[in-house]
Amino acid sequence: MIPPSEERFRAQAFDVSVGDRPLRRIFIAGDTSGPVPPGLEALPGPGEAFVSPELLQVMDDEPFVASFVPGQVAGTVSPAGLTDPNELFAYVGVADGARLTPASGFGGRGDVEGSGSGLIAIQLSLFVLVPATGFLVVSATLSSRARGRRWDAMRSVSVPEPVVRHVAGIETGVTGLVGGVLGLALFTLVRRPLTSGGIGGLRWFPDDLHVTPTIAACTLVLIGGTGMVLGRRASRLRPVDSLHQRESRLPAGLRWLPLVCGIAMLTTIGVVHRAGSIVNSAPLFLAGAFLAVVGLGLGLVPIVRASGSMVAARSHRLGWRLGGSRTAYEPRSVVRVLAGLVALTIIGHVIFAVLTDLRLVVGDQRDRVLADITVTDLTTSDTASVLALSPRAAAFTHSTDRGPTGATIAYADCTALATVIATDTPCRAGDVYRVANRTFPSDLPVQRTYEIETRDGVPISVTTPEVEAIDLVGMFGTSTVLIASPPPTAQVPIDRVEHLVGRAELLELQAAVDAIDPSLQVDSNIEPEQIERYEHHLAIARLGAILGGLLATLTFLVASVDRLLERRSHTATLAAIGVPRRTLRTSQIAQLILPLAAALAAANLVGWLIAQGYLAYGRLVPGSPTGQLLQGIGLSATSIVLALAVGAIVSVPKDIVTHLRAE
Amino acid sequence: MISQVLAASDVLVRFGATTAVAGVDLEVAASESVAIVGPSGSGKSSLMHCLAGLIVPTSGTVHLAGVDLGPCGPEQRAALRRSSVGFVFQFADLVPELSLLDNVALACELIGSSRREAVQDAGSALDRLGVGSLAARRPGQVSGGERQRAAVARALVHRPKVVFADEPTGALDTENGTRVMDQLLEAASEAGAAVVVVTHDPAVARRCARRLEMRDGRIEGTVAVASAP
Ligand SMILES: Nc1ncnc2c1ncn2[C@@H]1O[C@H](COP(=O)(O)OP(=O)(O)OP(=O)(O)O)[C@@H](O)[C@H]1O
Ligand SMILES: [Mg+2]
Numbered sequence: 001m002i003p004p005s006e007e008r009f010r011a012q013a014f015d016v017s018v019g020d021r022p023l024r025r026i027f028i029a030g031d032t033s034g035p036v037p038p039g040l041e042a043l044p045g046p047g048e049a050f051v052s053p054e055l056l057q058v059m060d061d062e063p064f065v066a067s068f069v070p071g072q073v074a075g076t077v078s079p080a081g082l083t084d085p086n087e088l089f090a091y092v093g094v095a096d097g098a099r100l101t102p103a104s105g106f107g108g109r110g111d112v113e114g115s116g117s118g119l120i121a122i123q124l125s126l127f128v129l130v131p132a133t134g135f136l137v138v139s140a141t142l143s144s145r146a147r148g149r150r151w152d153a154m155r156s157v158s159v160p161e162p163v164v165r166h167v168a169g170i171e172t173g174v175t176g177l178v179g180g181v182l183g184l185a186l187f188t189l190v191r192r193p194l195t196s197g198g199i200g201g202l203r204w205f206p207d208d209l210h211v212t213p214t215i216a217a218c219t220l221v222l223i224g225g226t227g228m229v230l231g232r233r234a235s236r237l238r239p240v241d242s243l244h245q246r247e248s249r250l251p252a253g254l255r256w257l258p259l260v261c262g263i264a265m266l267t268t269i270g271v272v273h274r275a276g277s278i279v280n281s282a283p284l285f286l287a288g289a290f291l292a293v294v295g296l297g298l299g300l301v302p303i304v305r306a307s308g309s310m311v312a313a314r315s316h317r318l319g320w321r322l323g324g325s326r327t328a329y330e331p332r333s334v335v336r337v338l339a340g341l342v343a344l345t346i347i348g349h350v351i352f353a354v355l356t357d358l359r360l361v362v363g364d365q366r367d368r369v370l371a372d373i374t375v376t377d378l379t380t381s382d383t384a385s386v387l388a389l390s391p392r393a394a395a396f397t398h399s400t401d402r403g404p405t406g407a408t409i410a411y412a413d414c415t416a417l418a419t420v421i422a423t424d425t426p427c428r429a430g431d432v433y434r435v436a437n438r439t440f441p442s443d444l445p446v447q448r449t450y451e452i453e454t455r456d457g458v459p460i461s462v463t464t465p466e467v468e469a470i471d472l473v474g475m476f477g478t479s480t481v482l483i484a485s486p487p488p489t490a491q492v493p494i495d496r497v498e499h500l501v502g503r504a505e506l507l508e509l510q511a512a513v514d515a516i517d518p519s520l521q522v523d524s525n526i527e528p529e530q531i532e533r534y535e536h537h538l539a540i541a542r543l544g545a546i547l548g549g550l551l552a553t554l555t556f557l558v559a560s561v562d563r564l565l566e567r568r569s570h571t572a573t574l575a576a577i578g579v580p581r582r583t584l585r586t587s588q589i590a591q592l593i594l595p596l597a598a599a600l601a602a603a604n605l606v607g608w609l610i611a612q613g614y615l616a617y618g619r620l621v622p623g624s625p626t627g628q629l630l631q632g633i634g635l636s637a638t639s640i641v642l643a644l645a646v647g648a649i650v651s652v653p654k655d656i657v658t659h660l661r662a663e
Numbered sequence: 664m665i666s667q668v669l670a671a672s673d674v675l676v677r678f679g680a681t682t683a684v685a686g687v688d689l690e691v692a693a694s695e696s697v698a699i700v701g702p703s704g705s706g707k708s709s710l711m712h713c714l715a716g717l718i719v720p721t722s723g724t725v726h727l728a729g730v731d732l733g734p735c736g737p738e739q740r741a742a743l744r745r746s747s748v749g750f751v752f753q754f755a756d757l758v759p760e761l762s763l764l765d766n767v768a769l770a771c772e773l774i775g776s777s778r779r780e781a782v783q784d785a786g787s788a789l790d791r792l793g794v795g796s797l798a799a800r801r802p803g804q805v806s807g808g809e810r811q812r813a814a815v816a817r818a819l820v821h822r823p824k825v826v827f828a829d830e831p832t833g834a835l836d837t838e839n840g841t842r843v844m845d846q847l848l849e850a851a852s853e854a855g856a857a858v859v860v861v862t863h864d865p866a867v868a869r870r871c872a873r874r875l876e877m878r879d880g881r882i883e884g885t886v887a888v889a890s891a892p
Contacts, residue, residue: 318772322758329760329801573756576717577817578745578773580738654737657712660752 018058018065023088025069029096037091039077044093048074052082052089070094135340135555144234145566151235165232172231173224180223184216255302259295259606262288266609273616285613292606293346300342300599304331307598311590319583322574323590334595337559341552341596341639342603345632348545349607352628353614355538408480409450409462410435427484432465435480443479450481545635553639557646560592564650571652572659581652589647596643600636607632666692667726668747668824668857669714674723676709676880683709684720685880691825696848696858698868701877707861708829710877714859715748715827716740728824745773749818749856751828751847756814757802763789763813764798770821788816792846808839815847825857832867844870 010029015022032043044050049071051059056076059066069090079085147168154164265288269281308327315321327334414427434442442464449463462481564571571584608629653659669691676684683706691697699707712718714725716732717740725732728747732740749770750756757766767785772778789795792812794805802810811831818826831847832840844860844867851858860871868874876884 318769322761325758325760325765570756570758573750573752574758575741576715576744577750577770578741578743578748579769580741657717660717660756 016068018062018068018088021088023055023065023068023090025090025092027092027094029094032093039079039082040091041075044071044074044091046093046095047071048093050075050077050091052077052087054086055088055090058088135551135558147235165235168235169228169232172234173228176227177220177224180220184219255298257295258291259299262290262292262295263606263609264288266292266613269613269616270609288613289610292610296342296346296602296606300335300338300602301331303602304335304338304595304598307594311594317583317586318579319586320590322583322587323594326587326591327594331595333563334560335599337556338595338599341549341556342599344545344548344552345600345603345636346607346610348541348548348635349604349611349628349632350614351541352545352631353611355541356611356615356628410480410482411485412482414484429485431484432462433482433484434464435482436478441478444481545631549635549639553642556596556639557592557643560643561646561650564588564591568653568659572656575653575656576660584652585648588650588652589644592643592647593640596640597636600639604629604632604636668693668728669859670726671710671714672724674710674713674720674725676706676713676718677721678709682880684713686723687880687882689714689875689882691857691859693824693857694852694855695873696851696871697860698871698874699859699861699877700863700865700868700874701883703863705877706880707877709880711827711829711859711861715750716744745770746821747824749821749823749826751811751814751818751826751831753830753833757810757817759802762799762801763794763805763810763816766802766813767817767820770817774821776821784820785816788820789813791850792816808835808843811835811839811843812846815843815850818847819850819854819856822854823856825859826851828858828860828862830862831860832862832864837866840864841866 012027014025014027016025017023028043029046032045036043040050047070049069051069051073053076055065055069056073059069059073069092071092071094077089077091082089151164151168154167155161265284269285269288305328308324308329308331311324312321312328313324315324414429434444434446436442444464446464446466449461462483464481571588574584575581611628667690669689671687671689674684674687674689675682685706687710689710699710701707709718713720714727716725716727716735719732727743730743732743735743757763758769761769764782764785767788768778768781771781771784776784786795786798789798792815794809794812794816797805797809797813802813805813811834815831818828826847828847832844835843847860848858848870858871860867862868873885875882
């Protein structure tokens with residue numbers, strides 16, 4: 001055993017490629033007695049290395065790879081420390097750490113590299129920070145009536161206005177601070193179980209996420225400061241007329257207009273897309289989305305009010321009528337606390353649409369990876385054997401014979417075509433297609449005959465058809481003519497062979513190609529990492545949506561319950577004149593559920609339309625986000641059920657007289 | 664006994680160490696109007712809450728509309744209040760989000776009237792009190808006196824046996840207070856309801872047939888007022 005170095009712990013990642021696969025090595029030097037990353041039992045000492053099982057395999061197969069991992073392999077990294085079981089990964093202990101950067105945190109390696117992390121940050125902040133801020137804002141206005149009375153009492157004994165506001169600010173600020181301290185403590189408590197569980201497939205080191213004094217100070221200053229500002233704002237003197245219904249300055253018709261227009265525009269995109277036409281109008285989509293969001297902002301109050309009025313007018317049950325009237329009477333304050341949940345719902349739809357889009361690019365082809373084998377000076381027989389490699393694969397060959405018109409000629413037999421495209425007319429051998437889709441029409445002129453010269457000088461003529469029939473733009477580009485036939489064996493000079501294979505077959509194919517000629521490269525249009533990344537995003541977005549949804553629902557519930565409690569004296573009056581407790585309870589539940597259901601229905605509709613428009617716009621695949629809509633509805637239903645439970649729990653005053661006296 | 668709508672015997676109300684009502688016997692006949700007066704803290708409101716079945720006395724019995732409140736649970740007492748009692752409080756305490764009409768109709772619906780009947784009865788009750796033209800307005804959109812008149816309509820629309828009013832004119836000026844009080848007594852006698860009013864206002868008390876003076880939780884004296892309207 002080499003004694004642990006006195007030196008400071010240092011770690012740095014170095015990435016190299018083995019073939020086309022990334023190999024990440026983390027070099028470690030210095031004091032290795034510190035925290036141990038997941039998947040390891042101890043940090044490697046100088047001259048030791050821990051490698052992933054896959055890397056061990058590759059090192060056995062390819063001795064040159066071993067040169068990337070200096071030292072003695074002392075063990076393997078268990079799956080807990082890998083983002084993918086097939087990952088090439090190593091921890092390497094070195095003696096001289098002088099050239100390594102001192103490690104500030106030693107984790108984050110489970111983090112998604114590259115472009116992904118930015119998106120994750122955005123997702124998390126939108127999902128969690130937006131509702132958290134909403135929570136803070138709402139909390140600052142809790143018990144507003146009681147507090148307002150207190151400030152008024154202070155003013156009435158001629159405490160100067162600045163002092164009143166100062167006291168209000170300090171009060172909220174201190175409450176915020178206490179909340180902040182509690183939050184940080186809670187975080188410290190749940191940190192370990194959370195990190196070791198691995199959220200959304202991500203693992204990190206508990207110690208990377210510890211609350212440093214700087215973070216704690218910043219958080220507390222931020223929370224305290226925000227609380228103070230909000231408290232001061234909330235204590236402002238309000239004009240008396242706010243007691244009466246303030247009517248909107250906009251005429252009712254105008255308030256609905258943007259929402260109706262936005263929804264109409266987005267629906268048009270969806271309908272047109274569904275009818276099979278090209279939706280290529282960015283202005284239409286952007287304007288539709290903008291109008292729908294702005295319209296929802298303007299229309300939320302009328303929507304909530306309308307839901308209340310409708311129930312008040314229609315319901316035969318007194319409790320619902322009372323709750324409906326209440327909702328219709330004061331929609332503004334309800335909407336204020338609902339805004340966070342509504343925003344979150346729309347954000348959620350948009351983010352999931354982006355992820356659906358990513359899936360269309362990445363995920364959907366999981367079963368049909370396009371493996372691109374670059375073949376140079378490959379003999380005819382080799383070509384045939386390459387083509388024969390993967391019996392389940394649909395084979396395409398590319399001709400380089402682009403000629404002056406720049407057309408690419410590709411071949412695929414009908415069985416292969418059937419796996420990738422849905423043609424209206426059945427495919428017949430010898431059919432010629434122009435590669436195009438609704439969004440990207442073919443570049444090639446119609447009824448043009450291409451003479452393809454083979455190396456032997458044998459001409460083949462191909463005439464482009466009138467119909468653009470095929471959806472393979474992503475693979476071939478729009479200047480491709482596709483012939484429904486097996487590739488001609490010898491005549492056509494081939495420089496690329498493309499296989500549509502299953503993801504699992506990719507490695508099989510690589511092995512087979514290696515057997516023919518190890519210098520042949522198999523490029524795939526999809527990297528396993530992309531799928532991994534996509535799944536991380538999805539998992540994080542899901543988690544974020546749930547956390548954010550809970551937080552926003554909680555905000556709404558806390559504020560609503562607060563208002564219910566502030567209205568106790570009214571409830572007590574109703575109880576005094578003999579309204580049954582069950583009716584009062586129903587009324588409370590209705591007051592929680594009605595605005596929530598109305599607002600969430602509207603938000604889901606708008607969010608889903610935007611998502612659908614986003615996916616329809618400029619896209620060939622009908623990525624209908626129906627599942628997403630169902631998820632949105634599911635989450636909303638959960639909020640509503642939560643509200644129902646809370647409404648049922650919030651007590652109806654038993655002690656009527658006390659609340660009567662309180663007024 | 665038959666004509667008594669309200670009978671209390673030896674009612675005692677304690678809040679912890681405080682004795683709010685210290686043994687009160689009281690009978691109120693149908694259509695009778697009774698004023699309870701006395702200094703602040705003498706137990707007027709507590710007695711009234713007891714008589715109306717809003718609180719349960721520490722000891723003693725209360726019969727309301729012929730029903731002994733003693734064995735009644737909260738729901739039974741609520742049912743009794745719905746059918747036989749009307750309330751007018753100091754601050755009208757109408758439901759702010761309902762129109763005056765709906766506020767009044769609520770009392771009818773609580774006793775099982777259909778919505779149509781309820782609205783009809785409420786409309787005529789408001790008319791009778793001179794606020795029929797304001798029926799569609801919410802409590803926040805009318806004056807205090809108008810609000811209190813609507814509250815009187817609500818208290819009487821379902822033809823209760825007794826109306827309890829705690830400082831019904833407390834938030835009104837003298838002129839308005841007098842008018843509301845007169846209207847309350849007039850409407851109650853039309854409807855055949857007894858009225859129990861808690862008040863500080865001698866002018867209000869003078870309008871009732873009987874005046875009870877409370878002090879330290881006890882009824883000290885009874886004055887029959889001849890000139891009841
Ligand atoms: N919930 C309670 N808990 C403790 N003490 C109470 C409670 N309610 C009333 N009291 C006390 O009972 C006594 C009688 O109160 P009550 O409200 O009946 O007086 P009141 O005659 O109506 O006075 P006012 O004219 O000021 O309204 C008072 O001393 C009061 O402090
Ligand atoms: Mg009192």
